Every structure is written in structure tokens, then in C-alpha cells.
Amino acid sequence: MTTDQYVIEAEGLRRTYAGGFEAVTGISFSVARGEIFALLGTNGAGKTSTVELLEGLAAPDSGTVRVFGHDPYRERAAVRPRTGVMLQEGGFPSDLTAAETARMWAGCTSGARPIGEALGLVGLERRAGVRVKQLSGGERRRLDLALALLGRPEVLFLDEPTTGLDAEGRRDTWKLVRTLREGGTTVLLTTHYLEEAESLADRLAIMHRGRIVTAGSPAEVTAARPSRIRFVLPEGVAAGRLPLSLRAAADGRRIEIRTHRLQQALEELLRWARESDVRLDGLDARTASLEEAFLEIARGAAQDIAQGSAQTETAGV
Incomplete structure (x- = not known):
């Protein structure tokens, strides 16, 4: 895509508020027409x-913004x-x-x-x-x-x-x-x-x-996040009977399999169920959602904060 096809271009944007808080830290992206x-x-x-920088409500501390080339x-x-x-x-x-x-x-x-x-x-x-x-x-x-x-x-x-x-x-x-x-x-x-x-x-x-x-x-x-398969095993069927190739997390009879090869894993699971004469109640298979990707990033943010607090406390001892 050529430059004139982008109507919004941001390069190395930074924005710092009073007290030194840096709200935007060198980001770059473009939006096509x-x-x-x-x-x-x-x-x-x-x-x-x-967004306020893109709208022209404020000037970046460094970096460039262009909307329609201006x-x-x-x-x-x-x-x-x-x-x-x-x-x-x-x-x-x-x-x-x-x-x-x-x-x-x-x-x-x-x-x-x-x-x-x-x-x-x-x-x-x-x-x-x-x-x-x-x-x-x-x-x-x-x-x-x-x-x-x-x-x-x-x-x-x-x-x-x-x-x-x-x-x-x-x-x-x-x-x-x-x-x-x-x-x-x-x-x-x-x-x-x-x-x-x-x-x-x-x-x-x-x-x-x-x-x-x-x-x-x-x-x-x-796409970078694993798909999931969920189902409930019948009474008396242990999760340990599932094929080893299907890594499963079990909560009693409730099973969740996470995989980057959804179709192959589902085919293998259904084949095992048929050959073992096992009914999989509540069978649900789906690719990862944007919500899962977002929550993964949010969890990472919380871990970063927790680690930072721990490091601060250790430094203060």
C-alpha cells in the first residue's frame, strides 16, 4: 500500500503529562482510506x-502525526x-x-x-x-x-x-x-x-x-492464541482415558482442551469417542476470541504491576 492510500499516519508518537507521566510511548501505525x-x-x-493527538487537540511531545498528509x-x-x-x-x-x-x-x-x-x-x-x-x-x-x-x-x-x-x-x-x-x-x-x-x-x-x-x-x-474444545465426560469415564496427544485440563468430569490445531484435535477426539463408545455432552469447539487475547494482555499487565510493586518493596528493605 502506497503512502497516499493512508489517511492517518502516526510515527514514534509520545505524549507526557505534568509530573512526567508518559501516556503514549513511541507508537507507530497507519490507517488506510x-x-x-x-x-x-x-x-x-x-x-x-x-486519539487526541490524531484529532489535533494536542501536539505530541515527539514523533509525527499526519491526517490527509497534514x-x-x-x-x-x-x-x-x-x-x-x-x-x-x-x-x-x-x-x-x-x-x-x-x-x-x-x-x-x-x-x-x-x-x-x-x-x-x-x-x-x-x-x-x-x-x-x-x-x-x-x-x-x-x-x-x-x-x-x-x-x-x-x-x-x-x-x-x-x-x-x-x-x-x-x-x-x-x-x-x-x-x-x-x-x-x-x-x-x-x-x-x-x-x-x-x-x-x-x-x-x-x-x-x-x-x-x-x-x-x-x-x-x-490466531496466535489456542482454540479450545470443551465437553463433559459421562460418569465413570476418567479424563486419563483421553489420548495423550490431547492435552486436557479437567475439573471433575468437565474437560477443556486447548490446541493450535483445532480441526485435527477435534477429529482425534471424535474418533476416540466413537471407538470408546463415549458420549461427549455439551461438546463445544471454537477458535480463540478477541476477548481471550485482550484478557491475556490484561493479565500480563497485572503481573507487571505486581512484579514492579514487589521489586519496589524489596528495594526499600
């Missing part, structure tokens, strides 16, 4: 700090009209209605969509006359998204876009994001919902302590 790219990570991983902080006039931004918290005047809020925002937006169209995209057309303070938390998030879409953005930044939405609202938002992508919009989102990232993202990066620890398509990220 028409791609949905997700940034994931535990709380404090540096996701929002990174520095979004120093060349804001060249970038801002082509981007839409949905922050974690909109902070709108509570006494304005949804329509009045959108109209106010449209007045600051070049080539804004009609207000009714923007509210209709997010399912708020029937709530246009309701004051912001009377909207539910999920409806306020929909209003945030409507305002981000007013300018028909080429690049859309979504920071936790479905927080506060119910299951139906979340699915509707996913559908809208996919439609925008099909229309050529590039989307960069952060989310705590791993199912959301797995469903939407063409590519993703998982951050930990300001660094990107793994990146790729959801399939690539999960």
Missing part, C-alpha cells in the same frame, strides 16, 4: 491520549473541515433541544447536512424537540454521533461511541458505521466492547501502558 481501525486497551493504556495540530484549517469527532462526553447546553443543539453545531460546520437528516441517521428524529437534559444517556450519545456526522466527514474519530446504549442501539450504531465505511469514510474508534471491535474493525491495535503490544486484523490477533 475507507478502513475501520480500532484502538483497544485497559483503562489508562493511552487510547484517548493517542499535521492536524499545526495545520488545523486543512484537516478539521474533513473530519468528524465524537468525544467521550459532549458537554452540550442542557436547556437546548436536540434540534437546537444540532443547529448551533451546524453553524460552525462547513457544508453541514440538514439537521433532520443528521438526527435521522442516529434515530433521534422523533426526539428533535426534547431538551438535552431530558434525553437518556444513550440518546445523548446518539446526539454526539449526529453532530460528528454533520459535516459529512472523510475521517471519523469515535471515542467509546456506544457507551450507554442498549443492545439495539449498539447494533444500530454498528450498522451505521458499516454504511459510512461503505461510502468511503475512514473510521478510527476506541471501545471497551471487544465484540464491537471484533465485529467492526478491519484492523486493530491493543495498547498497554502507552505502547502497542499487538496489531493486525481481528483474525490475525486471535
